[in-house]
Amino acid sequence: MFYNLVKTPVIVKTGKHILGNMDRLLSEAHLVFPKKILITQENLYEAYKEELGTDTFYKVILVEGGQLSETNAIIDECKSEDVLMIAFGGGSVLDIVKYSASKMDKPYITVPSALSNDAIYSCVARLTENRKKISLGVQPPIGILVDIDVIKKSPRVLFMAGVADLVSNLSAIQDWLLAHNEIGEPINELAFMLAKESALPMLRYSEDDVFSDNMILDLVNGLVTSGLGMIISGNTRGTSGAEHLISHAIDEYFPNKSTIHGIQVGWAQTLIAKKYHNDPYKVNEFYKNVGLMKIFNEMIPWSEEEFENLIPYAKKIRNRYTIFDHL
Numbered sequence: 001m002f003y004n005l006v007k008t009p010v011i012v013k014t015g016k017h018i019l020g021n022m023d024r025l026l027s028e029a030h031l032v033f034p035k036k037i038l039i040t041q042e043n044l045y046e047a048y049k050e051e052l053g054t055d056t057f058y059k060v061i062l063v064e065g066g067q068l069s070e071t072n073a074i075i076d077e078c079k080s081e082d083v084l085m086i087a088f089g090g091g092s093v094l095d096i097v098k099y100s101a102s103k104m105d106k107p108y109i110t111v112p113s114a115l116s117n118d119a120i121y122s123c124v125a126r127l128t129e130n131r132k133k134i135s136l137g138v139q140p141p142i143g144i145l146v147d148i149d150v151i152k153k154s155p156r157v158l159f160m161a162g163v164a165d166l167v168s169n170l171s172a173i174q175d176w177l178l179a180h181n182e183i184g185e186p187i188n189e190l191a192f193m194l195a196k197e198s199a200l201p202m203l204r205y206s207e208d209d210v211f212s213d214n215m216i217l218d219l220v221n222g223l224v225t226s227g228l229g230m231i232i233s234g235n236t237r238g239t240s241g242a243e244h245l246i247s248h249a250i251d252e253y254f255p256n257k258s259t260i261h262g263i264q265v266g267w268a269q270t271l272i273a274k275k276y277h278n279d280p281y282k283v284n285e286f287y288k289n290v291g292l293m294k295i296f297n298e299m300i301p302w303s304e305e306e307f308e309n310l311i312p313y314a315k316k317i318r319n320r321y322t323i324f325d326h327l
């Protein structure tokens, strides 16, 4: 018999009072480790020290986040210990823990302080090396714990970036289908379905819902489901299409004009939907209703004409067939 074996997290929990109850939640999930190491940023640690409970952790490692060079120190601190690593922070903290843990083949859980992108559950870490962002393959976490009250205190723009990163799946799957129809690239139907279904629940929300319990829950569920799709297909086809190529091209070739990942991909998605796809999922209407169009106007320094000039750079980012190859 032949099956696709997939590693799924042992625990996924979104709710209130998560930070102060991690020990209980982990033991209920039969995740018993003699030592737990917390990896986070100083400002977060100061803000949540009491809730986290200082004696819960064998060690606390404070990091800046985002730099590949920082992973050496984490690996030195953890490699000889039988530990569960707990990453508490935004995407930049989660990504260095994902990479360090994978290097040592150690289990880790992600506890996001913001939901700015799909870092909470994915098989890719984006880190900076020599001032350039690089993508590295990593093992997924064994658990994801999301404290709704922590997310509510995160910057609104980061939350909106996470929403856009998830909704951009609806652009990526159109590129995947195009690649399938035009150059015969295989489609993993299950991963395709997960990428699509994870994003659709977002479309019902508008600006007044931002940071509501329901929208936070749907965003977490969407990011986790979307991540599962990536892990099933073993690639990022369902979550990263032409809109991601534009964002990566800005980061790579115009770092002085780059901004938050999710904001860039959402902006690129609006133009791709409008110009080339006839917007079947009505994402432009959604982005307007949820307040993202306003954020794109404020934060993106590129005009619609300049978008066209970015396409040749986007095509250089990686060998991935998208709408840009079809034009």
Ligand SMILES: [Zn+2]
Binding pocket: 117, 118, 165, 239, 244, 261, 265
């Ligand atoms: Zn993304």
